[in-house]
Amino acid sequence: MTISGEWMEDNGLVGVKSSCLHCPVTCGRDVEVEGKGRVKGPEYETLALMGSNLEIGDLKKVSEWNYHADDMGMDTISLGASLSFAMELHERGMLDVPLDFGDPAGVTEMILDIAHRRGLGDDLADGTRRMSEKHGGHDFAMHVKGLELSAYDPQNLKLKADIPVLQQNLACAINSMVLCIFTTYGMIPNAVHNMDPSSFTYKAISKALENSGPLMRKAMAIKGKPMLWFEKWLTYITGTTFSGGHLQEIGERIFNLERLYNLREGLSAADDTLPPRILNEPTFPGMTSGHPLDQLLPRYYKNRGWDANGVPTAKTLDRLQLHV
Ligand code: SF4
Known part of the structure; x- marks a missing residue:
């Protein structure tokens, strides 16, 4: 709820809508990130994968993580999915990592560790499939052909095959x-x-x-x-x-x-x-x-x-x- 589009509109957005060159859709939204000023705001996939998917409803935190991901050239879909996989491994006692669902503590540090391939960040940087090959968890590793899933559930979004x-x-x-x-x-x-x-x-x-x-x-x-x-x-x-x-x-x-x-x-x-x-x-x-x-x-x-x-x-x- 506190990371929905409606919530952002009322509580998080600054300035006018922005767009790529000449695009009339203007889907860009800016937010304020402490210490960074006005920056590009998180889009749907980022809010879903780095917010709901981590059980974290904190728009300021998700905006900050989105900023770091953009700054370091990381895709927030793969990043969010890999973070949640690490959290689930931890929850099941399969990986000793200071990351828990619902808790923003340690996420910023881990994002920077992933970008610099430091410590466990080196494992997360390889993505969900390779993490599952190393630490187990194939049954709950959410990827297709090694690419993490975006925030759509194929179970509920299927058509006939044409x-x-x-x-x-x-x-x-x-x-x-x-x-x-x-x-x-x-x-x-x-x-x-x-x-x-x-x-x-x-x-x-x-x-x-x-x-x-x-x-x-x-x-x-x-x-x-x-x-x-x-x-x-x-x-x-x-x-x-x-x-x-x-x-x-x-x-x-x-x-x-x-x-x-x-x-x-x-x-x-x-x-x-x-x-x-x-x-x-x-x-x-x-x-x-x-x-x-x-x-x-x-x-x-x-x-x-x-x-x-x-x-x-x-x-x-x-x-x-x-x-x-
Ligand atoms: S729809 Fe959004 S991402 Fe696509 S070109 Fe327009 S402004 Fe850019």
């Missing part, structure tokens, strides 16, 4: 345009943004979306006229027509290239998994099982044009003109 393909392709295309992914929220009509998630209409739209994957994939593949502003922007700048279908193909090519790179570097289908805690433990009251990844993954591979081992088929590579 929609993520579209979203991933779009994200790849937009990132390659050097655009911020946050701007994609602008594609969703305001009416949907403002809808009550518990309302019948919202639930009906969600259900329809959940079941419209194959249809949407067909619709999104059409290479027609530019409709959304990403497509229009690219078309006006280059003089070449780009539609949603073009963006999907460009994104798909990038995604497959990344997949080929990862496979070459040693990743395999065995790495396409989630932490045991997400696969096996229900997180919300009333939830009876974990994540149905085993049902979704084969269909995801099929939709991607990959074989049962998650390797892009020759046909897919040919279609995308990826002759590597």
Whole structure:
């Protein structure tokens, strides 16, 4: 509560909103940090991973840690998740470290130790996966392929296996345009943004979306006229027509290239998994099982044009003109 956006608005923010160059979203918020003056404030992920995740509801402390992380070039998602993993190891008697859930004592010092790879900070600097390999705790190590999870629960945010393909392709295309992914929220009509998630209409739209994957994939593949502003922007700048279908193909090519790179570097289908805690433990009251990844993954591979081992088929590579 004391680290919510509303709380920050009323108690923690200073000055006006800030933004990256020319961005109309202006998602930046400044705060005051003792001894440092006005600095960039913590964003959602920082508040979640370094606040709620550590059971610490102290906006001043989270702002200070956010400042140090920025100053030292550390990602607050991996940092917060690694700190919480160390706290859980300590709680279970598996690691002698002066860090406890709900207690800000020692966190600032540990952040600086991580940055300088001093003492136990050297272990935390290696991240959650390597810490679990050294100190144990595989069952509660929250990472995927060695990368710590951001503050979203995949158990409650799953769709059928078609929609993520579209979203991933779009994200790849937009990132390659050097655009911020946050701007994609602008594609969703305001009416949907403002809808009550518990309302019948919202639930009906969600259900329809959940079941419209194959249809949407067909619709999104059409290479027609530019409709959304990403497509229009690219078309006006280059003089070449780009539609949603073009963006999907460009994104798909990038995604497959990344997949080929990862496979070459040693990743395999065995790495396409989630932490045991997400696969096996229900997180919300009333939830009876974990994540149905085993049902979704084969269909995801099929939709991607990959074989049962998650390797892009020759046909897919040919279609995308990826002759590597
Ligand atoms: S939405 Fe993205 S580009 Fe815009 S201000 Fe925020 S981070 Fe920067």
